[in-house]
Amino acid sequence: MQKKLFLLDAMALIYRAYYGLIRSPRITSAGKNTSAQFGFTTTLIDIINKEKPTHLAVCFDTHAPTERHTDFTDYKANRQEAPEDLLQSLPDIKRIIEAFNIPVVELDGYEADDIIGTVAWQAADAGYEVYMVTPDKDYGQLLIHDHVYIYKPPFMGNKEEILDAKKICEKWDIQRVEQVIDILGLMGDAVDNIPGIKGVGEKTAAKLLKEYDTLENVLANADNITGALGEKIRAGKEDAIMSKKLATIITKVPVEFHEENYRLKDWNKPVLTEVFVELEFKTLGKRVLGDSFNAFHAAPEAQQTDLFGAVVDTKKSDISRKTESTVAAQSSLFGDDTSTGLVAEKNINNTDHDYQLVQTDEEIANLVSYLSEQAEICFDTETTHIDANEAELVGLSFSCRPGEGFYVPCPADRAATMAILQKFKDLFASPTMKWIGQNIKYDLLVLKWYGFEIAGELFDTMLAHYVIEPEGRRSMDLLSAQYLQYEPVHIDELIGKKGKNQGTMREVEVEKAKDYAAEDADITLQLKNIFVPLLKEKAVERVFSEAENPLVKVLTDMEFEGVKVDVGFLNDYSVELEREAKIFENNVYEQAGVRFNLASPKQLGEVLFEKLKLDPKAKKTKTGQYATGEDVLSKLAHQHKIVDDILGFRQLTKLKSTYVDALPLMINSKTGRVHTSYAQAVAVTGRLSSNNPNLQNIPIRSDRGKEIRKAFVPRDSNHILVSADYSQIELRIVAAISGDPNMCEAFRQGKDIHTATAAKVYGIPESEVTKEQRYKAKSVNFGIIYGQGAFGLADNLGIARSEAKEIIDNYKKEFTGITKYMDDIVNFCKDKGYVETILGRKRWLKDIYSSNFTVRGYAERNAVNSPIQGTAADMIKLAMIKIHHEMKSQKLQSRMILQVHDELVFDAVKEEVDILKPLILNCMKAALPLPNEVPVEAEVGIGDNWLVAH
Known part of the structure; x- marks a missing residue:
């Protein structure tokens, strides 16, 4: 078996991980940024699992100065201070490495690349295949030694890449890998503040080396090089010599490769568990350590009596988790560490609790009587589906005091479930009762499909946490871990199924379901009691009580209504887009003089930049392919008509696949309409987002994109669409809060x-x-x-x-x-x-x-931007609440059905349009008055489809 040594350039990988997630950092429930720890650990695990190294080490820089700093005091002087979150990640990362029993190699006076270069050559001499794991281009010089390679891990959607000497020479346009240090000496390296020769870039450096082979020969022939280039070389001679020395990786560091020290060994699982729990690497912990990975230690069991006099066991109980809008889990740049949809997770409640099963008519009557005497009820549903529009009720759970919970199972027979719900009808209809829930919109929507609505005030713990910690994650397991010290376990463990073959609550025996569901309500109530003072402490009570909580019922009604989609139009439009895309495609082939896979960025790049030579300075991606993104092509559009045709082909094929062909598949079979799901607690600015379909991303700037709006139509001939849009609202807000007089x-x-x-x-x-x-x-x-x-x-x-x-x-x-x-x-x-x-x-x-x-x-x-975007988000939310209230008060049959950015769309009864239009405009204008007397304006239109109405 070939022995394989992987040497990781720690800081290069840590920086990459941190900055790769800077726009969407991983934050623990305690507010700790763990992007660097997560990205580095995921890379390490992927290498171990995929590449199967026999030996491995991680090499770090130290703070001590090196010979390079002595030779050139400005070496790396222009580098920024490392971000505080990144520096704070280093102790965690070293603990993780040591828990994997992997050696950390570092030595004062030398950089990690020197250590890696030295060990790599020693190991290669000993017969190893050596892979230097780094994105650093300087390492190419080390590939002079056989069996030494650069390994670039997967990143930003690109696959891993292994570079050998040949690929390095192709990348730099040089003949020998030894010339890497020559080219760096000539051109310098801005990252490390290596000066090079001023005015000499990569292409010029490569051209000089083709003629003179080495930097020393270039300098020796400087007098023979004419023009400005010769002057630059003669003036920069000393800088070039110093730059080559600075760029040269030292391969005689006083470290020795002892293969037993580098051999992969058994992991220290207790330490890994400790670190992963602390960093909240839940799914990664399961992936690495298996089902034995638990976040918390078990609590003792107890015994109590229930409300109806029976003895119940207090034990480890299970907890239902509804994530925001039941959307699919988000995947990071390095992997997936979150749960998906409606998840069951186990918790250890280390306080006494009393969870009771309520099944008979008498027990239900007693429960209803008890609940009717309370001021507020925590409520949750158990269902068969993460999509509330498709879900069937499995059970209802209630809690009014911490440690208390009641579970009412619902049979598969819909009529029997309706009979149970009927017993709670008056309770649901009480205007004075306050209802508490975690993502309670889901529960309201499930009830609405059964014909029941909750009339009272709401308190959504997910939304409370959202305004308290907008940047945080807020699934039930994380909230319970942060505030109540609960251990999460997935529903497949409760049911005994693994992977994608997850079961539903229908398969759980009633006793287990009781604990699972009742504790869900109990935990939510306990979270509410914690969040109420936090809302006051953070001074966010107003936005919670005036905007977020009241909006829940508005969104529930909108999601329930849905919007009709003209399938015939979409089918015809799909054919038209395909025909037009084919014209663009054939135009491209004709101008290129060759047929190729237009959907392949690699083949397209070769045609544009090697065959047609549109840009001699064309950039390449990390995988070595030419960059052919829209931003790159748009800048080349003036050079050749082929670029316009390529962009046209891309636009039409994307419209066809993403919207035109996808929308008919999203139609609900029960209603014949599309029911988008709105997420309140995702965007940190307060903006709503939507999915299935994502209405925010329907393109409106191109004529072909706008046409998609024609597919959204009124429900029947007695209705018409009404669209209302704020006018330049963000700029009005800028003017108002800045007070700029002009x-x-x-x-x-x-x-x-x-x-x-x-x-x-x-x-x-x-x-x-x-x-x-x-x-x-x-x-x-x-x-x-x-x-x-x-x-x-x-x-x-x-x-x-x-x-x-x-x-x-x-x-x-x-x-x-x-x-x-x-x-x-x-x-x-x-x-x-x-x-x-x-x-x-x-x-x-x-x-x-x-x-x-x-x-x-x-x-x-x-x-600068958050108060502007956030105020716009608050304004339209307040407008939606006011409009919804007025429409209900006036008993209008028209319905608000869509919200996209600053626009609202209504499915209006034609006879109500004259009433509805001024109602909408007045509510929108008065929703949130702006300071400095800046007026708020909105426009309204009507039409037989969304495009015409807008």
Whole structure:
């Protein structure tokens, strides 16, 4: 058997893991960022499982200076401070490595690449295949030794890549891997602050080495190199020599490869369990340690009597988990560490509890009587499906006091279940009863399909936690772990099934179901009691009580109603899109002069950049393929018509597969309509998101994309669609909260804000503003609040950076209030640790204090933007609540059916349109008055489909 040694460049992999998840970091229930720990550990496990190394080590840098720092004091001087969260991850990562019984190799005075280079060559001499695990390009120089390779782990959707000497030479366009240090000496390395020769880039360096072979020969022939290049080489001679030395990996570090020290050994499972529990690596813990992995220790059992006098056992009990909108689990860049949908998870309740089974008519009557005397009830349903629109009731659970729970099983026979629900009808209809639940929208929707509605006030623990910790995860298992110390276990363990072959609650014996379901209600009640003071402490009671909680019933009704989809139109449109896509495809082949797989980025890149040579500086991805994303192709569109045809083909095929062909498959067989699911507790800004289908992503900027809206139609000939949309709401909010006099006045006078902005920026009357100038002003208006600078504006508009800078400078001069707001809100955040909306929705940004300017800059941009986006989110939520209330009060038969960004869509009875239109507009305008007398405007339209109505 071939012995295989893997040597991991620890810090390179840790940085990669941290920054790979920076936009969606992994945060524990205690608020700890574990992105680096999770990404590194997942990479380590994948290597062990997939590559089957016989030997392995992890190499670290130390803080001690190296010979390179002595030779060149500015070596790595331009590197940012490492993010605090990343530095705090290092002790955890080393504990994990040591628990795997893998050696950590580090030595003062040397960098990890020196250690890896030395050990790699020693092991290769001893007959090993050696894989250096790193994304660092400098390691290519080490491949001079046979049987030494670079291993790039999977990342950002790309597969792992193994580089040998031949691939390194192809990548750098050199003849020998020894020339890697020559090319780095010539061109330098900005990451490590290695200067190289000023003005010499990668392609020039490669060209010089083709002619002169080594850096030393290039310098020796500098007098023979004419023009500006020769001058640069002669002036940069000393820098080049120093740069080559700095870039050379030392392969004689005083470390020795002793194969027994590097051999993979049994893991220290108790320590791994301890660390994984602390870091909340639930699924990863199961994957690595098996079913024995548990988050908490078992609690003792006890005995109690129930409400009806029977003796019950208090024992380990099981807990139902509903995740937000029952959406599928999110997968990280490195793997999946979350649960999916409606999950059953086991908990250990280390307090006395009394869970009772309620089955007979007499027991149900006693329970109803008892519940009727309470001020609030915690409520939960057990069902057969994660989609509430498809679910059947299996049981109801209730709790009114901590440690108490009642479970009412429901038979498979629908009529029998209806009879049970009928006994609770008056309780459900009580306007004075308060109902508590975790993601209670799911339970309300299940009841609604049975014809029952809850009339009283709601308290959703998931939404309470959402406003308390917007960035946190909030599944029931995590909340119970954080606040109540419960151990989660999946439903397949309760039922005895594994993997995808999961059962349902129908298969659980009633006694087990009782504990499972009753504790769900019990835990939710206990969480509510914890969250109430936290809402006050965090000062987020208003946004919770005025926006989030009341919206639950609105969304329940919207999801229940659904929207009709014109299948005939979609089928015809699918044929049309396929025909048009084929025209684009044939145009591409004709212009390319060759047929190839247009859907293959690799083949497309070769055609564009090797055959047609559209860009001699074309960039490649981490896998070595040419980058052919939309951003790359859009910049080449002016060079060749083939690019427009490629983009046209991509747009049409995506529309066809993602929407046109997919929507008919989502139609509910019971209603004939599509029922999207709205998620309240996902976007940190407060925005709603939707799935199945995702309405937020239906394209509206292209003519072909807009056509999809034609498929959304009224339910019958007596109805018509009404669409209402806020007008430039985010810019109005910017004006209002910044108080900028010019922008506020433009809105007060009802001016076109982009024309008014252009007039100010270009110093001309509004009547002279051109269409192009208005477009540029519009880009600045929206871009500047997202932190866009001159580079981004230039890229967006296709203009010179100098022109973009001038536009932004003029903008800031004319709209000083905007600039002041941006500075003030960042300073506010640094002082308070959070920013907030007009309604009081908060977003905590701990990275605002980071010494790493990339991390801090991201937090500063969020500080500027979150109050704007969040206020817009609050406004439309309040508008939806007001409209819903008014429509019910006036007993209108029209229904609100869709919400997309700042737009609401209604399936309106034609006779009610004249009543509905002013009702909608008045509620939207009055939902959340803006400061500085900035008016809120909305527009309303009607039509036989969504496109026409909009």
